[in-house]
Amino acid sequence: MIALTGLYRGNIVYGTQVVPTDWWTYCGIVFLEFATDNSYDRRGDNSTYNRLTDGTLLPNNNVVLGYWTGSYRRIAIANDFLENIENASMPAESRNRMRAEAKFLRATQYFYLSQFWGSVPLVVNTLTPDEANNVTLASKQQIVDFVESEFLESIEFLPRYGALSASEIGRASKQAALAFLARLYLGEKQFSKAAATYQQIIGYGENIIDSDYKTLFYPANENSRENIFSVQFTSGFAANSLPQHAYPAVSSGWHIVNPTGSLAEAYGFEDGSPFSFDDPRYSTANMGANRDPRFRDTFLWDGSTFGGRTYVCHPDSAQSVDQLTYSKQATRTGYGLRKFFDESFSGNLITDYGGNIPIIRYAEVLLGYLEAVMEAGEPITQELLDQTINQVRGRQSVGLPPITETNVEQLRTILRNERRIELAFEGIRLWDIFRWGIGGEVLRGDFWGAAFPGSTRLPQVSRKPDPLSRWHVTTKNFRVGVDDKWPIPEAETNINPKLLQ
Structure with missing residues (x-):
């Protein structure tokens, strides 16, 4: 159990960090939004997160190295665990479950590697240093096939979410493995398989859309049945230090996470209509007034x-x-x-916050199911919309009117925007951008912040000032066909030229 706990931790480092050591640190999840159109890194254009998508990505990028190293560290721990669990004396049922958990955790890492790099080394046993320095690349298809088989095998022996006891919260369930498997199918455009996989989770009936969006992310409600799989943080022991990095200066934070105007403008009004600066319901004095309630649950704004x-x-x-x-x-x-x-939290911003961060939520499952059905070419019915996107938008604290659009082209735009705002800052957006192939649309050109009409300090952009009086943030130049596939870290190819892509 101690060894399994170490596998769940992987390369997570507690306390503050500036680059990720693991996909599942707060840094690895929330800060990945810096590379998208959702957020900007307060450290500026030279931030290596920004360089992932601004047209200057190089193999020496330390963010890419951090994710790569974190994945292969967890893979190495999993390999060691699987090779040695047979030596432990335990009931067969416990052994099968732990083996399934290890395979699940290893497969999640190869999922990320397949989606962000494609062709990578497939390592399934403990290596000597010499062997490690001479590994070769497996094709992306080989990685995808391996991930699929590992998830399918783990699903057989993992308990269902509803069977997890209070002391087992945070351990993998069938639903967690199915959700990652469905993600894989979405990423590989195997939409019928994705739909069937998501349908299994829905069919179990053990997860819900929580009534309150805001408190879904609070320590008091972190074990909501909407949170299928989460990073487990514990105050004073394994703390979540995101408050130190993200709180505003007035609350003693470093304000490193800065939502963009593009994301803010993606949230419509409370009647479900799209946002417009010209709409009389928009107020520069209170930007949160009359908006989708999730805007107020996600953002801080002036005043x-x-x-x-x-x-x-x-x-x-x-x-x-x-x-x-x-x-x-x-x-x-x-x-x-x-x-x-x-x-209401008042403790030390680095050591005392214990709020978990979700990796898989039931809201993602429902939105993913709708996308899979739609892209598989199956009929879109009102019943399907009510079962999926309207559950998410209709949660009690949000209460947006139901979607009735069944035209695929129109619905695709609505659904993609819904994923963006519902899952903001949960580490999903960059993967969505890559798999939808929209980097050339959303990661090129000027990025703007909030509007401040009449301000005497608005920056003068070289081309022309913004007619909406928005603050100019940065300019990106995403390279289609280049920046949507990460380079293998230079630190690896310097040692092993066989890894050169």
Whole structure:
């Protein structure tokens, strides 16, 4: 059990970090949004997260190296575990379950490797240093086939989510493995298989859409049946240090996570209609008014409150520690992050927050099922919409009107936007961009922040100022066909030229 616990931890480092050591650190999940159109890294354009998609990605990128190293460390632990579990004396049922958990965890890492790199080494046993330095690349199809077989095998012996006891929360279930398998099928455009796999999770009837979106991410509700598989953090022992990195300066945070104007504008109004700056319901004095309630659950904006303090980020507010500039340790977009944080928390920002971060939520399952059915060419019915996207949008705290659109082209736009806002900052967006092939559309050109009409400090962009008076954040130049496949780290190819792509 101690060895299995170490496998679940993988290469997760507790405390603050600036580059990921594992896919499932808060850094590995939330900070990956910096490479998307959802968020901007306060450290600026030279941030190596930004370089993933701004047209300057190189094999020496330390973010790419961090994910690569984290995956192969967890794979090595899994290989060691699987090779030695036969030596332990235990009931066959316990052995089968632990073996299935190890295979599940190893398969998740090869899932990420297949989706972000494609062709990588397939290592399924413990290697000597000499063997490790001479591995060769397996094809992407070989990796995908291996991941599929490992998930299918693990599903057979994993318990269902509903059978997990209170002491087993955080361990893998059939639903977790099925959800990752369905992700694999979506990524590989095997939509009929994805739909059937998602349908199994739905058919079990053990997971729900929680009534309250905001508290779904709070420690008090982190074991909601919506959270199928989550990173387990524990206050004072294995803490989640995201508050230190993401809280605004007024709350003693470093404000590294800065939602973009593009993401903010993806949230419509409370009646379900799309956002528009020209709509009379939009207010520059209260950007959260009349909006999709998830906007207020996700963002901080100028004049909003956070933990009993007023967040002041207007570019003209020179006396505020959170003033929007290019130099202060404060916002770079005019927005801050509220999602994930219980505002009643008052402990040490690095060591005391125990809130989990979800890896798989039931909301993703329902949206993935709708996408799979739609892209498989099956009929879109109102019953299907009500079973999937309308459950997500209709949760009690959100209460948006139901979607009735059945035209595939129109529905695809609606669904993709729904995934973006529902799953914001949960590490999903970059994978969605890659598999949809939309990097050339959403990761090129100017990026803007919040609008501040009448401000005397708006930056003068070289081409022309924004007619909406938005703050200019950055410019990206995503290279289609280049930046949607990560390079194998230079630190690896320097040792082993066989890994050169």
